Amino acid sequence: MKVKNISFVAMFAALTAIGAFIKIPIPYIPFTxxxxxxxxxxxxxxxxxxxxxxxxxxxxxxxxxPVFADGxxxxxxxxxxxxxxxxxxxxxxxxxxxxxRYRYTSFRAIFLSNLFSLFIVYLIxxxxxxxxxxxxxxxxxxxxxxxxxxxxxxxxGDLILCLFSTLxxxxxxxxxxxxxxxxxxxxxxxxx
Amino acid sequence: MLDNIIIGxxxxxxSVLHRMDPRAKLxxxxxxxxxxxxxxxxxxxxxxxxxxxxxxxxSRVSLRYIYKGMKPVILIVLxxxxxxxxxxxxxxxxxxLRWFKLYDGGLRQGIFISLRLLYLVMVTSLLTLTTKPLDIxxxxxxxxxxxxxxxxxxxxxxxxxxxxxxxxxxxxxxxxKIMKAQMARGAEFTTGPILQRLKAFVPLLIPLFIxxxxxxxxxxxxxxxxxxxxxxxxxRLRVLKWTGKDTIALFVLVVLxxxxxxxxxx
Numbered sequence: 001m002k003v004k005n006i007s008f009v010a011m012f013a014a015l016t017a018i019g020a021f022i023k024i025p026i027p028y029i030p031f032t033x034x035x036x037x038x039x040x041x042x043x044x045x046x047x048x049x050x051x052x053x054x055x056x057x058x059x060x061x062x063x064x065x066p067v068f069a070d071g072x073x074x075x076x077x078x079x080x081x082x083x084x085x086x087x088x089x090x091x092x093x094x095x096x097x098x099x100x101r102y103r104y105t106s107f108r109a110i111f112l113s114n115l116f117s118l119f120i121v122y123l124i125x126x127x128x129x130x131x132x133x134x135x136x137x138x139x140x141x142x143x144x145x146x147x148x149x150x151x152x153x154x155x156x157g158d159l160i161l162c163l164f165s166t167l168x169x170x171x172x173x174x175x176x177x178x179x180x181x182x183x184x185x186x187x188x189x190x191x192x
Numbered sequence: 193m194l195d196n197i198i199i200g201x202x203x204x205x206x207s208v209l210h211r212m213d214p215r216a217k218l219x220x221x222x223x224x225x226x227x228x229x230x231x232x233x234x235x236x237x238x239x240x241x242x243x244x245x246x247x248x249x250x251s252r253v254s255l256r257y258i259y260k261g262m263k264p265v266i267l268i269v270l271x272x273x274x275x276x277x278x279x280x281x282x283x284x285x286x287x288x289l290r291w292f293k294l295y296d297g298g299l300r301q302g303i304f305i306s307l308r309l310l311y312l313v314m315v316t317s318l319l320t321l322t323t324k325p326l327d328i329x330x331x332x333x334x335x336x337x338x339x340x341x342x343x344x345x346x347x348x349x350x351x352x353x354x355x356x357x358x359x360x361x362x363x364x365x366x367x368x369k370i371m372k373a374q375m376a377r378g379a380e381f382t383t384g385p386i387l388q389r390l391k392a393f394v395p396l397l398i399p400l401f402i403x404x405x406x407x408x409x410x411x412x413x414x415x416x417x418x419x420x421x422x423x424x425x426x427x428r429l430r431v432l433k434w435t436g437k438d439t440i441a442l443f444v445l446v447v448l449x450x451x452x453x454x455x456x457x458x
Contacts, residue, residue, distance in 0.1 A: 001345050001348045001422075002412075003412045003415050003416050003420055004408075004409065004412040006348055006351055006352055006355070006412070007355060007408040007409070007411040007412040007415070008405070008408045008412075009352050010351075010352040010353075010355035010356040010359065010408070011355075011356070011359060011363075011404045011405070011407065011408040011411075012404075013352065013353075013356035014356045014357075014359040014360045014362075014363050014404075015363060015400070015401065015404055017356075017360050017363075018360070018363050018364060018367055018400075021364070022367075022393075024386070024389060024390070033393065033397075036397070040401065044401075052349070052352065053352075055349075056349065056352045056353055056356055057356070059329075059332075059349070059353055060325070060353055060356055060357060063320065063325045063328040063329060063332075063353075064201045064202065064319075064320030064321075064323070064325050064328065065325050065357060065360075066201070067360070072201070072320075073201055073261060073316075073317055073320045074221070074316045074317070074319055074320060075261065075265060075312070075313045075316050075317055078265060078268075078309065078312060078313065079265070079268070080268070160386075160387070160390065161390075164390055164393075164394075167394065168394065168397055168398065168401075171394075171398055172398055172401050172402060175402055176401075176402060176405045179405040179406065179408075179409050
């Protein structure tokens with residue numbers, strides 16, 4: 001792996017932690033800007049590096065650094081909401097794959113691919129919630145309860161953030177091409 | 193807040209657990225998790241409980257911190273206990289209200305599952321309480337080393353974790369700086385309707401992301417200039433040392449696992 005990629009991935013893992021620290025209090029569910037960093041890591045770094053950055057974020061939290069929404073530590077794996085974190089990693093991969101493979105540049109295309117990533121987050125998050133309740137705590141929830149607590153309650157805030165992140169991606173991506181080596185450097189013509 | 197992040201939950205100390213090799217601690221935790229799931233009757237749960245209390249005593253971490261680590265799961269534990277007691281209908285009726293019967297089996301099931309969660313949390317939180325995040329990272333890198341053979345970037349991943357850890361406080365300061373700069377220009381982050389507040393975050397996040405790209409590129413250049421060429425043949429600043437007590441700890445856990453396998457109800 002190139003040194004540059006290592007440091008980009010590390011930086012996005014740190015940015016994800018910053019996103020989780022910025023809390024916007026709204027009634028009922030406090031939401032953070034963490035998922036913004038998830039969309040951006042996929043869209044800006046690409047599938048593989050985006051995936052690594054989210055995995056790195058999870059690993060940092062698990063070794064005891066308080067970067068998750070409420071704390072950190074290895075015991076976080078036991079929480080029924082851990083699935084959303086795993087979902088973030090897969091979502092960054094999927095988002096990056098869609099946007100880079102098909103070279104999405106329009107607002108609508110990026111928004112739709114973000115929406116698809118969001119869907120993946122919830123799919124994995126709810127599946128984990130269901131399985132954790134069933135096997136770890138042995139107190140199964142019905143599919144309906146899982147959908148209400150794991151999907152319908154948090155989804156409105158995330159839809160707004162989905163739109164918000166698309167806006168950010170549109171604004172940021174033209175400005176970082178030179179760091180990603182996508183831009184051909186134009187040297188001044190030697191004047192002799 | 194800033195210091196808090198770099199060291200995580202680590203509590204400095206000189207106990208046996210603090211001085212153990214992180215590799216030994218990680219393997220021991222792995223064995224311990226198997227042990228906890230092996231227990232399935234009163235005797236085996238009691239043995240695991242004694243072992244957990246013994247480890248906590250060895251670590252000399254005050255119970256206040258153990259409780260703090262357990263706090264997030266205590267609600268879950270209570271919730272499971274109540275659900276188990278309410279929903280399991282096995283064994284003899286212990287207590288009979290008109291609308292609810294307390295069953296022997298339900299009570300036992302509830303106690304066992306809550307104990308299992310508590311045991312898991314008590315000892316696994318000791319890992320992060322007695323080991324620095326960077327030491328755990330080093331230990332993981334060394335334990336997962338064989339995976340390099342199948343082309344998994346283990347070394348690179350450990351390096352990413354260390355770099356990210358180093359940059360979290362820096363980026364927090366940067367965020368604060370940009371926030372203050374934008375507030376001076378009239379941005380409102382804490383008041384107003386939600387959409388407007390989100391809009392205020394745009395001029396915070398764009399400079400933050402772009403400047404972190406620049407910072408990351410500078411770091412990569414600095415690393416290359418100092419001759420970083422990947423993990424092959426690299427020497428370390430912090431060297432892990434495996435000593436006698438690490439072997440003993442692993443041996444104790446293996447004995448515990450075998451013992452529980454014999455004693456559990458088949």
